Amino acid sequence: xxxxxxxxxxxxxxxxxxxxxxxxxxxxxxxSGPNNCGKTTLLRILNREIITDNDILVFNxxxxxxRIKDYSEIVQCIIPEEESFQExxxxxxxxxxxxxxxxxxxxxxxxxxxxxxxxxxxxMNKKExxxxxxxxxxxxxxxxxxxxxxxxxLEEKETIEVLKYLNSYREKHNTTILxxxxxxxxxxxxxxxxxxxxxxxxxxxxxxxxxQQDNKINKIGLKIPFMIDLSVKLKDYELxxxxxxxxxxxxxxxxx
Amino acid sequence: xxxxxTDYHQNSGIYSFTIQDKTIxxxxxxxxxxxxxxxxxxxxxxxLIAINNQExxxxxxxxxxxxxxxxxxxxxxxxxxxxVYECMYEExxxxxxxxxxxxxxxxxxxxxxxxxxxxxxxxxxxxxxxxKKLIQLSLAFLSxxxxxxxxxxxxxxxxxxxxxxxxxxxxxxxxxxxxxxxISNNTDFLYQYTSHIIITKNQEVLVEGKTPEVxxxxxxxxxxGIKIPEKVELTYIAKKEKQVKIDYHKxxxxxxxxxxxxx
Numbered sequence: 001x002x003x004x005x006x007x008x009x010x011x012x013x014x015x016x017x018x019x020x021x022x023x024x025x026x027x028x029x030x031x032s033g034p035n036n037c038g039k040t041t042l043l044r045i046l047n048r049e050i051i052t053d054n055d056i057l058v059f060n061x062x063x064x065x066x067r068i069k070d071y072s073e074i075v076q077c078i079i080p081e082e083e084s085f086q087e088x089x090x091x092x093x094x095x096x097x098x099x100x101x102x103x104x105x106x107x108x109x110x111x112x113x114x115x116x117x118x119x120x121x122x123x124m125n126k127k128e129x130x131x132x133x134x135x136x137x138x139x140x141x142x143x144x145x146x147x148x149x150x151x152x153x154l155e156e157k158e159t160i161e162v163l164k165y166l167n168s169y170r171e172k173h174n175t176t177i178l179x180x181x182x183x184x185x186x187x188x189x190x191x192x193x194x195x196x197x198x199x200x201x202x203x204x205x206x207x208x209x210x211x212q213q214d215n216k217i218n219k220i221g222l223k224i225p226f227m228i229d230l231s232v233k234l235k236d237y238e239l240x241x242x243x244x245x246x247x248x249x250x251x252x253x254x255x256x
Numbered sequence: 257x258x259x260x261x262t263d264y265h266q267n268s269g270i271y272s273f274t275i276q277d278k279t280i281x282x283x284x285x286x287x288x289x290x291x292x293x294x295x296x297x298x299x300x301x302x303x304l305i306a307i308n309n310q311e312x313x314x315x316x317x318x319x320x321x322x323x324x325x326x327x328x329x330x331x332x333x334x335x336x337x338x339x340v341y342e343c344m345y346e347e348x349x350x351x352x353x354x355x356x357x358x359x360x361x362x363x364x365x366x367x368x369x370x371x372x373x374x375x376x377x378x379x380x381x382x383x384x385x386x387x388k389k390l391i392q393l394s395l396a397f398l399s400x401x402x403x404x405x406x407x408x409x410x411x412x413x414x415x416x417x418x419x420x421x422x423x424x425x426x427x428x429x430x431x432x433x434x435x436x437x438x439i440s441n442n443t444d445f446l447y448q449y450t451s452h453i454i455i456t457k458n459q460e461v462l463v464e465g466k467t468p469e470v471x472x473x474x475x476x477x478x479x480x481g482i483k484i485p486e487k488v489e490l491t492y493i494a495k496k497e498k499q500v501k502i503d504y505h506k507x508x509x510x511x512x513x514x515x516x517x518x519x
Contacts, residue, residue: 034414035386081330126329151411152385155441157483182414221416226444226486226508233512239519247490248497254519255498 001025004144004176005046006057012050015041017199023192028170028177030187030207033196034221039180040079042196043146046178047077058144076142080153083133085121090132093121098139107138110165126153134162141173149181156183163189184211185225188245195220208243257307257323257402257435259295264303266290269459275403275452277308278429280422280436282450282467285457285482288439292405295437296324322351325396327406331380331388340366340383340391341376347395365394370420385412393421404428405437410445422449447471447485448506455482472504487511 005023010016015038023029033039044050048063048071056063058075066074087093094104108114113131116124124132130153137145145166151159163179163186170177179190187193187207195203195210197220203210211217211228218224224232227250231243234254244250258277263270267290275281275295283291293299297317305312312320335343344362348355355361363373369390375383383391389412396404404425410418428434440446446453447467454464457480463470471477474484474492484492487505494500500518505511 035412035417036384040384149385149411183411218415221414223415223418229508230490230511233508234515237512237516239516247486247493250490251493251497254515255494255500 002060003057004059005178006055006060007046008055008057010042010045010052010054010056012038012041012045012052012054015199019196019200021194021201023176023178025176026170026174027192028167028190029179029192029194030190031178031180031194031196032182032184032187032222033202035182037196038199039196040148043077043079043148043178043180046144046146047075049077073140074142075144075146076137076140077146077148078130078133078137079148080130080133080150081126083129085132085136088122089118089120090135091117093132093136094139097136100139103141104135104139107135107169110169111135111138111162127158130154131162138169141175143175145170145175145177147177147179149183150179151181151183151186156185159183159186160189182222184217184222187211188225195222212243258309259403260306260309261294262304262306264294264305266294266299266302267459271303271456271459271461273454273461273464275435275437277435278433279452280425280429280438280450282446282453283437283439283456284441284443284446284453285455285462287456287459288441289407290459291454291456291461292326292407292437292439295403295405296326297321322399323402325399325401325404327389327392327396327404327409329407329409331392336379336381338380339376340378340380343380343391344376344395344398347398351399353399361398365397366391368397369394369424386414386417389413390421393424401434403435403437405439407439408441409438410440410442441483443471443483444485444487447488455480457481468504468506 001024003022004025007019007021010019031039031042041050045052085093086096098104108117111131111134113135116128116132150162154162166177167189169175190207193207193210194201202220203213203216211224212232214224214229214232227245228243231240234240240253244253259275262272271294307320341362345358348358366373366375371390389409413421425436429436438450450467453467453470455462462480471485472488474488477484491502491504494502502514502518505514
């Protein structure tokens, strides 16, 4: 499978120090890292809100070579609390981007947001605003979707549900998704996890494998999801053999 | 500052609860922000409120409000175009805080949250979400409040910063006798860091008490749709399904030791 994003030796102020990352088409990846490691900045660079002269390729073309309109059709970025709507309601706003009623219905259903359709933005709470941002972006079917930590607004359970939907969405539309978050539990819904530390990718791989590197993650200053943390420690004591995420199964394993 | 609220009518509900003095108080549940509105006397006073065992009289309400700082979920967007120093200076003016040396006060508040003075010239808009949150904390410190109310903030911090902030709040309690209220839906966080908890549901206080005791009432909380902290839930399952005599722990290492003893 070909790469949809290639970042090579990214340098940007004191945030990135030769950061490199390659993301394959249709991959759903999480980028994490401690506060102020540059997660959101990375999204802004990929969304061309911040222009750099580094080597960044999107579908094998330098991102600066794309015309603005073409690029915005390929790449869309969602940063919570940075919404701007032109119309009064979600229904009216969606008409600006898609006339495919079936597609709109499907996204609304997938995100369990049918009630939002006719609601005015002015009367929405911040969760509804964020979900509206997401709906408007998804109906445009971008090839690359950049999303900044949904769990700053949504609760953990709600975030996981949205990530599960995004997983089925990208299968259907062949979308590449780059998601940034501090909550490593969310990465388990994605294919790959990259952890930025000191300007570089410090850890990378399948989330379940990366998350077992507890010493390194603790040193970086991130929180390991409880069941993984517990599993890794119980493995050290040779009480279990594999990571177990389900609490009932964990209890069964420990007290057969 | 102890705040004892009795039969306070708010949004068609009747609330009675106590905010404990010199403690981190956690608030969670549906209508959790009703408690904040009551403490802040956002609406017409309709109940009995006692501050440190003294009934709050109408003539003392303004003075009482001066003793509270609120850290909202997001920094006020009007400050986005400000530099940090301008924002803090504006806050001093807004709160009518009259001090001899405002610059020193601003620097002290900034360094209290472990930000150096280079931040004074940074634009609020350019700060990361965690930096904005730290600036909000330092803004709260400007007025030297007795009570600090913090709306959901924990998902903006990594573990290292979270521990630092919570240590800072604990020091404020120990050294300066402050009272803290943290409003959050994250019961794992509340279990870890708060001593007293108030859970709301259906326009009333469902339960309040010492955090470990309340959050270990698993059956009761489940019946009421409250998320059980993960550490509590695992221990509860072991106790209930396997009759294992392990204790509830906050630290995963203590939990492991206990499990090791009982397998």
